[in-house]
Amino acid sequence: MAEDQLQSFLNRCREHGLKITPQRTAIYEMLCGSRKHPTAEHIYAEIRNSYPNISFDTVNRTLKTFAEIGLTGVVEGHGGPRRYDPNLESHHHIHCVRCREIFDFQSDELDNLEIPPEIKQEYRILNKRVVLNAVCRRCRRRSHIKKQRQKKGASNEQD
Amino acid sequence: MAEDQLQSFLNRCREHGLKITPQRTAIYEMLCGSRKHPTAEHIYAEIRNSYPNISFDTVNRTLKTFAEIGLTGVVEGHGGPRRYDPNLESHHHIHCVRCREIFDFQSDELDNLEIPPEIKQEYRILNKRVVLNAVCRRCRRRSHIKKQRQKKGASNEQD
DNA sequence: CTCGGTGCAAAATGTTTGCAAGTAC
């Protein structure tokens, strides 16, 4: 594992009060070495070669923890149920990371963005879309209200 | 349901030899009426109000069928397991619709694309990415080989 | 009438939770 990756691993764990265990180190190393946007199952299968006694749960939970503290991203395929979109026109998506709702937006400019020619040559492109991760207005407002109430020292915190 | 939607529903079904059943009609209508990128569960819950005896399986299978014949799209969240990506630098994704692999690519131009100001105002943007649906080189080659063999009338077709 | 569709049940796959024992700090 590259030196800087190791450092960011150690730092992030310490920042969040997570212990450095051999399992976590091995999982992080395996994750960084993979170019395949792996699932927990992938990592588990690979890691067993060098670490035969690790459990699947540890891999699964650790990856989730890594995502929560920002050590790794989660790509399109977040483990939830399949979602359909009847709108077949070109459009773009905003995923609210809080409420997980997906919002559409239109933009002629983004519809016409140019894909690099070497990509067009190697892949047969069927569809292109800009995907934003964001916090939607409602969720922004919700967290704002929450902060207000915390400042006031509200003791009847619900939800 | 809008007239043109109904027509494209009827046409697609006929093209693919699918029967027009009241369940399918109701599901398609519900799907088109939803702005929420619904799951099968969502559609099922709504549709039961007007059609109490429909089964969840019918909804689930029908939606999948609709996606297969191109009546609806499937958005990011395709029902598979969660996938991780340790690369935290800005980059873009190509999803192969055949083998489901995800490939990264870089593009300074795409990194700098402008999000419409009204969107930036309404949402707090955390991350932006271009996502392409495509067929990767390997899968293109595979289907090419398959066609070649079909032309030759190969009788020893293996998977 | 026939074949594909529906509804139900069970299996398969993936994710989350609870808890006792182990270990980093």
Place this chain on the structure above:
DNA sequence: GTACTTGCAAACATTTTGCACCGAG
């Protein structure tokens, strides 16, 4: 020594499969 982590098992959620009956064409 303490609190967090691990490994295991069970619960839960979602998708897929098999099959008898039903209904659109």
